[in-house]
Amino acid sequence: MEFLGVGPMELLLILIVALIFLGPKDMVKAGKTLGKFLRSIVTSPVWQAVQQTSRDLRYLPNRLMREAGLEEEAEELKKIGQQVDELSKSRASIAGDIENARREINRDLSAWTTPPTIDSPPPPALEPAEAPPAAGQAGAASAPEPPEPPAAPEQPGTSSSTEDTPSQ
Numbered sequence: 001m002e003f004l005g006v007g008p009m010e011l012l013l014i015l016i017v018a019l020i021f022l023g024p025k026d027m028v029k030a031g032k033t034l035g036k037f038l039r040s041i042v043t044s045p046v047w048q049a050v051q052q053t054s055r056d057l058r059y060l061p062n063r064l065m066r067e068a069g070l071e072e073e074a075e076e077l078k079k080i081g082q083q084v085d086e087l088s089k090s091r092a093s094i095a096g097d098i099e100n101a102r103r104e105i106n107r108d109l110s111a112w113t114t115p116p117t118i119d120s121p122p123p124p125a126l127e128p129a130e131a132p133p134a135a136g137q138a139g140a141a142s143a144p145e146p147p148e149p150p151a152a153p154e155q156p157g158t159s160s161s162t163e164d165t166p167s168q
Contacts, residue, residue: 006014022030041047065071 018030019027065074
């Protein structure tokens, strides 16, 4: 709530400043004087004319629309806008239905319009001789491997390590 552009917080600040400058005794006299002044302004014919003009200006657009008969057209435009909104919402579902019908028709027609395919013979199977041997099985074409000869035992004094040789 504002009065002459002054809100409740500003009014409280003004009262505190007035209390500091005027003191508690003069504050009562200043309040009475201010009240009489505001009453004379509010009850004056000039203030009443200003208030009436303000109300007239506030309701002028509505009054002009009513006099020109535009109120009915405004309601009609609102109804048309609502209908457009409803149609745009239902348009998506209709488009989905049409797309589903198109797919179904194309699927049904493809059986009639697609030429039959000729089955080609299956690729030839690998012959058994060409097949690689499975792991763990020895093939007929592979020869057995000879065993490795056992390692010769080392003789004492002929060690190949450098630990036994004296360092200089």
